[in-house]
Amino acid sequence: MAWTDCMSDIPINDWSCSRQTHAVTVDDQVFMFGYNKTCEEDIIQVVIFHPKTHTCSVINPLRRKEGSHEAVRAPKGQVVHFAKAHEGKVYVCVGEFKALKGGQLHVFDTRTLQWSCATTTGDVPSGYGYMWTGLCTCEEDGFVYLYAENFISSDATYLWALDLRSLHWKIVATREPDKDLTPRCIYLYKNRLYVLFECLNYYYETHDYAIMNFDLATETWERLQLPATTVFAKRLWMTFIYRDHLYFVLNDERVDDIDLREKFGNITLNEVALRYSFAQNNWKQVWFKGLTPPDYLDMICLVENTAVFFSLKNKKAYVLDFLPSLRSICLHAVRKYQLDATKLPALLKSELLMHNIFSVNPK
Numbered sequence: 613m614a615w616t617d618c619m620s621d622i623p624i625n626d627w628s629c630s631r632q633t634h635a636v637t638v639d640d641q642v643f644m645f646g647y648n649k650t651c652e653e654d655i656i657q658v659v660i661f662h663p664k665t666h667t668c669s670v671i672n673p674l675r676r677k678e679g680s681h682e683a684v685r686a687p688k689g690q691v692v693h694f695a696k697a698h699e700g701k702v703y704v705c706v707g708e709f710k711a712l713k714g715g716q717l718h719v720f721d722t723r724t725l726q727w728s729c730a731t732t733t734g735d736v737p738s739g740y741g742y743m744w745t746g747l748c749t750c751e752e753d754g755f756v757y758l759y760a761e762n763f764i765s766s767d768a769t770y771l772w773a774l775d776l777r778s779l780h781w782k783i784v785a786t787r788e789p790d791k792d793l794t795p796r797c798i799y800l801y802k803n804r805l806y807v808l809f810e811c812l813n814y815y816y817e818t819h820d821y822a823i824m825n826f827d828l829a830t831e832t833w834e835r836l837q838l839p840a841t842t843v844f845a846k847r848l849w850m851t852f853i854y855r856d857h858l859y860f861v862l863n864d865e866r867v868d869d870i871d872l873r874e875k876f877g878n879i880t881l882n883e884v885a886l887r888y889s890f891a892q893n894n895w896k897q898v899w900f901k902g903l904t905p906p907d908y909l910d911m912i913c914l915v916e917n918t919a920v921f922f923s924l925k926n927k928k929a930y931v932l933d934f935l936p937s938l939r940s941i942c943l944h945a946v947r948k949y950q951l952d953a954t955k956l957p958a959l960l961k962s963e964l965l966m967h968n969i970f971s972v973n974p975k
Contacts, residue, residue, distance in 0.1 A: 633645065634646075635661075636697040636702055638697045638700065638722045639700075639722070641660055641663075641722075642660070642661040643695070643702055643720070643722060644659045645657070645695045645704055647689065647692065654690050655685065655686045655687070655688055656686050656704065656706055656718075657671070659671070671686075685727070687706045687729075689706035689707055692705070693705040693706070693707055694758070696756050696776065698777075700723055701719050701720065701722065702719070702720040702722060703717060703730065703774075705718075706718055732780065732781055733778075733781070734781035734782050735772070735782055736781050755774065755775055756773070756774040757771065757800060758774065771783070771784045771805070784831075795808070795809055796809065803829055804825045804828065807823065807824050809823070823836035824836065856891055857887050857888065858887070858890065
């Protein structure tokens with residue numbers, strides 16, 4: 613796996629923190645949904661990232677219906693709880709920081725670039741306080757699976773499912789909340805839901821994790837055995853699934869406290885990840901090559917054989933290539949070190965020409 617740097621100045625620098633932003637892939641394009649905290653109106657903004665050209669398009673939040681003078685505004689809200697794509701449309705759950713109760717579901721058509729409202733039925737999820745604690749979702753085969761627990765409420769933790777075809781919510785399972793564990797992410801693989809929990813202490817010295825899987829057929833919970841390795845003492849940074857494997861990307865502490873910085877030193881990112889194989893039920897440590905991205909990566913989308921990461925703080929996009937070839941390594945070297953293509957060996961030049969990265973004709 614290899615990192616490459618895509619571009620700078622993505623227009624998401626004024627967006628709120630990563631827990632209120634989401635990105636989805638539709639037809640090899642990445643649609644980002646977020647709240648711009650500098651806008652006078654609390655509206656959700658849409659930015660389209662084109663991985664092939666490394667360019668962005670900003671969608672006007674006030675558009676007009678086709679063949680009509682009627683305006684269609686983007687939904688109001690300060691939090692994007694989830695955004696899931698299905699049949700060319702993105703279903704976006706929008707809420708507010710105050711007295712959250714479920715949020716409103718809106719639909720963004722990626723073909724017409726227009727918004728519409730959606731009415732859901734069934735057991736609609738609800739939360740209290742500023743936001744759900746550890747809200748995490750996944751989408752597969754036209755369903756959105758949502759797992760959330762609430763430290764303020766004494767109610768049991770619920771696992772919901774939203775059918776994107778009928779827009780009907782139902783409660784899939786209940787589980788009494790464990791106050792020591794906070795859900796971080798949830799994934800669906802072959803009729804099983806995998807929920808990752810994190811347990812943090814107050815001194816940021818250790819980070820314990822637990823994985824539970826829920827069998828949708830038998831409606832039973834099972835705890836997954838984690839590897840006996842000290843690497844899990846590092847902070848979880850990002851998770852994603854690619855080709856029957858679940859990746860846990862880890863990094864050092866991301867704390868701003870001066871005393872803790874003096875204790876732990878400079879905060880850097882480890883180029884390491886743990887990979888879990890669903891089929892073989894085992895763990896393996898894998899390494900990243902190439903560019904080391906910053907600590908502050910907020911959103912991720914899978915596009916073909918790459919994962920595209922976005923940094924709200926640095927206004928940049930980064931690509932993680934799962935199939936690191938000579939092409940990706942050369943591309944990284946050229947961009948990072950500004951190599952003169954005419955001085956590269958003939959083998960590298962032919963490889964670069966084959967992939968149309970740039971021209972190597974001398975001036």
